Amino acid sequence: TDEELDELAGDFVAAARLAFASGFQFVDVKQCHGYLGHELLGARTRTGRYGGVSLPQRAAFLVRVIEAIQDALPDLQIGVRLSVFDSRPYTKGPEGAGVPDLETNSTAATVARYPGFGILEDENLDAALEESRALLTLLDGLGVRWVCVTAGSPYYCPHIQRPAYFPPSDGYQPPEDPLVGVARQINVVKDLKARFPSLVLVGSGYSYLQEYLPRVAQHYLRTGGVDLVGLGRALLPYPGMLVDATTIGHLDRRLSCRTFSDCTTAPRNGLPSGCYPLDHYYKDAEYARKLKVAKGERL
Numbered sequence: 172t173d174e175e176l177d178e179l180a181g182d183f184v185a186a187a188r189l190a191f192a193s194g195f196q197f198v199d200v201k202q203c204h205g206y207l208g209h210e211l212l213g214a215r216t217r218t219g220r221y222g223g224v225s226l227p228q229r230a231a232f233l234v235r236v237i238e239a240i241q242d243a244l245p246d247l248q249i250g251v252r253l254s255v256f257d258s259r260p261y262t263k264g265p266e267g268a269g270v271p272d273l274e275t276n277s278t279a280a281t282v283a284r285y286p287g288f289g290i291l292e293d294e295n296l297d298a299a300l301e302e303s304r305a306l307l308t309l310l311d312g313l314g315v316r317w318v319c320v321t322a323g324s325p326y327y328c329p330h331i332q333r334p335a336y337f338p339p340s341d342g343y344q345p346p347e348d349p350l351v352g353v354a355r356q357i358n359v360v361k362d363l364k365a366r367f368p369s370l371v372l373v374g375s376g377y378s379y380l381q382e383y384l385p386r387v388a389q390h391y392l393r394t395g396g397v398d399l400v401g402l403g404r405a406l407l408p409y410p411g412m413l414v415d416a417t418t419i420g421h422l423d424r425r426l427s428c429r430t431f432s433d434c435t436t437a438p439r440n441g442l443p444s445g446c447y448p449l450d451h452y453y454k455d456a457e458y459a460r461k462l463k464v465a466k467g468e469r470l
Contacts, residue, residue: 173219176232179207183236184243197248197317200236202306204332205324208233209254212306213288226305229288237313250317251310255303255359256289256296260327261343269330269343291331296359307367319373319401320360325435331355333404334379335430340466341439342432349379349430357387361396371398378405381427385416404434408446425449433462440465 187198202208211232214222221232237249264270291299310318323331329338330345334352338344345352356376364372374397377384388400406412409426416422426449433447442462445453453459463470 173221176211176221177235180232180235180239184239187240187244187247191244191247195247197250198240199250199252199319200233200240201252202233203252203254203321203324205326208236209288209324212302213257226302227309230306230309234309234313237310237315241314248317249315250319251315252319252321253303253306254289254322254324254332255320255363256291256299256331257287257323258291258328258331259287261330261346263343267344269346272327296355296362300359300362304363304366307363307370311367311370316369317371317373319375320356320363321375322356322359332376334376335432336379337429337431339432339435339439341436352376353379357391357396361391364396364398373397373399373401375401375403377402378428379430381405381429382422382424384427385412385422404428404430404446407434407444408449436466437462 183200190198200208202212211217211221212226212229214229215224217223217229220228222229233251240247240249260272261269262272289299289301289303307318321332323329325332329335329342330347330349330352334345334349334356336345336349353376357374360372360374364370374388374391377388377400380387384402384405388397391397392400402412405428408428409422412422412426428446429448431448434444437447437458438444440462442458442465443453445458447453447459447462460470
C-alpha cells in the first residue's frame with residue numbers, strides 16, 4: 172500500500188544512517204533488476220501516489236527516498252543503479268534457447284501483466300530510452316551525480332542484463348550472440364553520456380569480453396563514451412585483473428571469467444557465490460560437490 176511504501180522510505184533513511192556512521196561516502200538507491208524501485212518505475216497500472224501513466228508518479232517513491240536521505244544526511248552522496256531499458260520476460264524454448272514468454276507477451280496480457288519501464292521493442296533503443304532520459308533529467312535536478320547504467324533483470328531476461336555464453340542451470344540458452352548484448356549496453360551508455368555530460372556514468376556488462384575487457388574499457392574511457400567501468404563476476408576468479416592490466420598490460424587467460432554462470436547457479440541453490448570452475452578454493456570445496464548435485468551432473 173502507499174502507507175507501507177511511506178514506511179519503507181523511512182527504512183531507507185535508517186539504512187543510510189548506518190552506512191554513513193560506518194564510514195561510507197555514498198549509498199546506492201537501486202532502480203534495477205526487478206527490485207522494488209525498478210518495479211515501481213514500471214507500475215503504470217498501479218493506483219495511488221506511487222503509480223500510474225505519469226512518470227513523475229512512478230518515480231515518486233525514488234524522489235521521496237532521495238530527498239529524505241539528503242535531508243537527514245546532507246554529507247552523504249547518493250548514487251542510483253538504473254535499468255535504463257528492459258525486456259519482456261523470456262523463458263526456455265523447446266530447443267533450450269530463450270524465447271519470449273507467451274503468457275506475459277501476448278497482446279491481451281502485455282499491459283496488464285508486464286507494463287514495464289523502458290521496454291525494448293524491435294531493437295528500437297531510442298524509444299526504449301525515452302523514459303530513462305526523463306528520469307536522468309530528474310535525478311540531475313535532485314543533485315544525484317553517479318548513475319550505474321544496467322539493463323533488465325537477471326530473473327526474467329538475463330541475456331539482456333548479463334551477457335553470457337553459458338546460462339545458469341535454471342536459465343535458457345542466449346537467443347543472441349552475447350557480444351550483441353555487450354555492444355547494446357556499451358552503446359546505450361555512450362548515448363546517455365553524450366546527452367548528460369554532467370553525470371558520472373558507470374558502464375556494465377563488460378565481463379563477457381574476457382581478456383579483451385581492459386582494452387575495450389580503455390577505448391570507451393578515452394573517447395568519452397563512459398566515465399567508469401563497473402566489474403562484478405569477472406573479479407571473482409581474477410581479483411588481480413586491474414593490477415595485471417595496468418602493470419604488465421595484458422590478462423592471464425587462465426583466470427578470465429568464461430561466463431559459466433556457476434556464480435549464479437550456486438546461490439540459487441543455497442550455496443555461496445564464487446567461481447567454481449576457475450577458483451580452486453571453490454573448486455576443491457564441499458560446496459562444489461553440492462553444486463554438481465544441484466545441476467544434475469555426475470560426481
